[in-house]
Amino acid sequence: MTTAVPAHGRLSGWDSVWEAVDAGDASRVADEVLRLDAAGCREVARRLPGHLARARQAAHERFDRLREQAAAEEERARRDFVAARVAGGLSGHEANQRWWTTGAYRPHQHAVDWRMRDNWIGPLRVAGAGTLGGAAAVASWILRRDFSGGWDGSLPLEPLLRVIAARPARWQADLAVRLAVRLRGTRPQLEDGTVALALELLRRTGVRPPDHEPLVVAWASTPPELEGDPLAEHLVPRLLEADGVGRVLRDDRLDRD
Known part of the structure; x- marks a missing residue:
């Protein structure tokens, strides 16, 4: 995917953000978003939802190209290996057998990371989190179904x-609470960073954690640093009341649902 550069040589706010999304670089997206003025934020927020399919397709096409290149490199390596062994006196069949059985063929030598198929997701999450207007919209954007279940x-x-x-600050506190009540106390949320983001925002904003049992389960599963954790005074008293905490403390695991 290419981005048109204006005649004056500088990308617009939207183009700069989109170029960073297209590169699969969430940190660069954050840099570009933080440079936007209010009008630029509104433009990005307006255009983002309509570009989900485009971002997905671009990432998949990029992955497919790299995979084809890796396959071609692997085939060239095999042909060179076989040609050298045939020149040394082996038959083509024997040379091919040695390619597969002597360690010359290394399956991961030209492999492409499958996670690259989904490297559009993180950048889009950041772009929306930095530009969408309301905390409710941002919470829904970060946790939207389109962004889950991939590689x-x-x-x-x-x-x-x-x-x-x-x-x-008030907006951040609102977002922290909204993300906290979206926790379900499951392992996928613990592993994908949803729990970490919700807990960190609660700590940073100092807002009182909502009365939500899965939040207590998630917090107990991290496990927290009790002495230095500002959430401890709120959540420790709920440990004996929240359903699922006993299992976490006993087995150190979360449901996989």
């Missing part, structure tokens, strides 16, 4: 925290 649906925690930190 790499993990949240880019540091870039997300950077763009969120640029918002007003």
